Amino acid sequence: MSQTLPWKTAWxxxxxxGIGREIVLQLASAGVKVAASARSPDKLAALGHGILAIPLDVTDAGACRVAADRVEAEIGPIDLVVLGAxxxxxxxxxxxxPQLFAHTMSTNYMGVVNCLAAVAPRMMARGQGQISWIASVAGFMGLPKAAAYGPTKAALINLAECLEPEMKLKGVRISVINPGFVATPLTAQNDFEMPFLMQPDEAARRSIAGLAAGRFEIAYPRRFVAILRALRALPYPIFFRLITRFVLKAR
Ligand SMILES: NC(=O)c1ccc[n+]([C@@H]2O[C@H](COP(=O)([O-])OP(=O)(O)OC[C@H]3O[C@@H](n4cnc5c(N)ncnc54)[C@H](OP(=O)(O)O)[C@@H]3O)[C@@H](O)[C@H]2O)c1
Structure with missing residues (x-):
């Protein structure tokens, strides 16, 4: 990434x-000091020199606070947080x-809330910072097979809308990243053709560009997003007819 980015540090x-790994690599290659978290220490260590590996299970609120302390102690006050777990x-x-539903909510939604609660107070105290999380276009509407996942992503979009106005007054920018299909381990299990499938390096590039531009919502690929928004705007009888025909019967 040749662009000069507006952050010195990122978590x-x-x-x-997947997408988080590519975001880390692209931020680091642009000169940002990056701390990287996930549960797998070996994969974090393989990210390379100069990237601070902080193993973390985001479902553990206490561990998220400890991790945030460690990040700031080692790389300095955090300018940018991207929550992609x-x-x-x-x-x-x-x-x-029910356990699958609870696990998905605990990781995707509470994982963001736990990290947010760990970093937002210190950013507000400093009067600056940027916090973003990866939701999904799957949060725009209910889709077949996504009954555990979709609601977590809808909740994340709503969470960002709830917080943005108040946090902005405190100097902290909130944003939400809504990718379409990206070729990562998460989607490798899909047994259907994924429209507008994107590679993770491109998803990371678009995410970082949107964050650097200060956009509230970073949604891609644009054509897929436009189609989904148009679908969402239809009356329910037509919406369900189209979903049945083009999603359920096509799989
Ligand atoms: N791929 C897509 O098409 C797509 C589309 C829209 C949105 N997204 C979202 O983008 C984000 C990244 O997904 P991806 O596609 O890049 O999938 P991925 O390659 O499977 O990445 C998921 C990441 O989350 C980490 N993780 C999972 N559970 C965790 C936990 N409890 N604590 C800490 N880290 C945890 C995983 O690492 P460990 O296993 O090492 O913990 C891994 O680093 C996700 O929020 C996903 O929902 C993906």
Whole structure:
């Protein structure tokens, strides 16, 4: 990345694979001091020299506070936080497992809340900082098989909307990243053709560009996002007819 970025330091969760890993590598190559968190210490260590590996399970609120302390002690006050830790498993309607729903909510939603609670007070006290989380276009609407995942992403979009105006007055910018399909371990399990599939380095590039531009919502790829928004705006009978025809029957 040749662009000069507006941050000296960054903390990224979900950094061991996929989109988070690429965000870490691109920020570091642009000269940002980066701390990287996920549960797999070996994969974090493999990110390379100069990247601070902070193993962390984001479902543990106390561990998130300790991790944030460590990041600031080692690389200095955090300018940018990107919360990407996430999990996905398809839901079969004949096997509704409450534990899967709770695990997905605890990782995707509470994982963000836990890290947010650890970093937002110190940023507000300093009167500056930027916090972003990776939701998904799957949060725009309910989609087949996404009954455990989609609600966590809808909640993350709503969370960002709730916090943005007040936090901005305290000098802290909140934003939300809504990717379409990206080729990562998370989507490798999908047994259907993923429209507008993007590579993780491109997803990271667009995420960082949107963050650097200070956008509240960073959603890509644009054409897929436009189609989904148009679908979402339809009356429910037409929406469900299209979902049944083009999503359910096409799989
Ligand atoms: N790929 C897509 O098409 C797509 C589309 C929209 C949104 N997203 C979102 O983008 C984010 C990154 O996903 P990805 O596609 O890059 O998938 P990925 O490669 O599977 O990355 C998920 C990351 O989250 C970490 N993680 C999972 N549970 C964790 C926990 N409890 N504590 C800490 N870290 C945890 C994983 O590392 P460890 O296993 O080492 O902990 C990994 O680094 C996710 O929030 C995902 O929902 C992805």
């Amino acid at each position: 990224v969760t979900g950094a061991s694979t 996430g999990t996905y498993a398809p839901v079969a309607i004949d096997h509704l497992d």
